[in-house]
Amino acid sequence: MTDIHPAWRTPWRNMRWAFVAIWMLFLGYPLGAVIGSDHSAPVKAIGYALVGAFALVYLLASVYVLSGRTGPDRRGVPVFGVLALLTIGLLPIIGEGAFGTAPFLMVVAAFTFPYGWAATTICGVVVCALAIPAIAGWEQDLGLVVVLVAVGFTMLGFRTIAMRENERERAEERRRELDAELAVVAERERVARDVHDILGHSLTVITIKTELAGRLIDLDPQRAKAEMSEVNQLARDALAEVRSTVGQLRTPDLPSAIAGAESALLAAGITADLPGRNIHTPNGSLFAWVLREAVTNVVRHSGASRCVVVIDDTSITVRDNGSGMGASGFGNGLRGLTERVESAGGTLSVTSDADGTAVTAVTAVRT
Incomplete structure (x- = not known):
């Protein structure tokens, strides 16, 4: 089965989206309006489909657009447009009950539109909730209008707080970078x-x-x-x-570390399967430390006949086919390497059995 692309898989692992998507429970109001309507079964089926499509679009927006958002995002415009069209499609079926979807429109506008446009859009939604029932001759639900006003300006308040918090975090990050420099x-x-x-x-x-x-x-x-x-x-x-x-200032570079690893492995009679020396990764210096320590252990302790090194932007794995670490466990070298990787925001894992040992460091890409 074809694996899901990481760009689509990763956001689902960050459960922050659940705090946005949980409000989908309130879609029960327009759904209840469809159920309680006097329309024929085919028309009700259309209503169910529209509510279901609205829920699906909002769920995807919660994961890929709204989760963790605190500023303008162009993706919010098409999301808002699709949700607005679905709401308009519900108006002939459930009338004023379609405005049960309005809070979701407000959330998208509040967290993805520029601040001025967000406030204007929220006011426009409230005006529509007042004007459309009056024009269509439907019963006016002032309670719903009050709720929409409260929700809209509460969302703008959250947006303001989030923007200030982001500014504070950016200032703190700049301060840390300056201190480091x-x-x-x-x-x-x-x-x-x-x-x-x-x-x-x-x-x-x-x-x-x-x-x-x-x-x-x-x-x-x-x-x-x-x-x-x-x-x-x-x-x-x-x-x-x-x-x-x-x-004290010297740090190894990855191409030199690869060349050194190749020389050390070949001198020890170990077949070396290494990446090319022209490899480029944002974590080159850190991976050079990992490669040096891991290959040193392979040469000294493993009794291996083959060593394979795999490197990409976020990880390095050094694997041998030796006898494993046995009861020796971590020595000072691996403990120090673990601290070095963790200080860079990554993790170091060592797996060892009778078929060999694998040392893997995984860290975030730094831009």
Whole structure:
């Protein structure tokens, strides 16, 4: 059976749509009006079909358009148009009972139209609820009009609150991004200072000692030799300190990690099934860390003859056909990798049995 496309499947998993769709219970009013009408069975069947179609369109709109919406969405215009046409189709069948669908029209307008258009549309729906029964000579239900006014302006109030909350969240997100950028700048400045201090001090001492050794080479060769030995040690220490300092900022890139994994696996006699090195993913740096740690474990512990790596925009899986982890469980490497993936908003899972081990990291795409 053909699988459902992820773009259609994912919104249904987010149950926020249920809080919008639950109001479909109030479609019982126009449905009851159809049931209680004096029309023939074929006309009633048309009424049932219109109410059912209205429910289906609103349900789909709840999932794909209204759920989590707090601002203008062009998709709301055709949704509103279809629902309005279905309501108009119900008018000849159940008369003023068709306005039982009006609150749903108001919800769509309030949460998907620009604010001014939403207010205008809601007022227009209320006016229609007053004017159409008067023109058609139907009994005027002022209670329904009051309910529509209350619902309409309540929806606009919710829209206003949601817009303010969204603005607050965006401001908070901008603040966090700025704090992160400032932290990066501060860290770079710290590293620059460290490198400067290390090299400045070390090179100054090395310069002095080499000059001293040059003057002593004829006068006291043994002392000159000792000075040069100290110069050699100073240079080694400075190099180690520079590597340690710079290493704190280094992050692996995915193409290099793939090349390194291939080299390590082939050197260990393990067949490597890897993606091409020209692969691009928004999570390349994170996946490079996962690949390095997982392949290191494969080489050291798995006893595998084959390793397969699969990478896409949101996940990486490293699978081997080795003997499994047994009772060893997570070591420091996998624990640290789990923390790294979780700090990036993802999850790391490790499955292991007698047929091998699979390490999978899944994270959201960052744009």
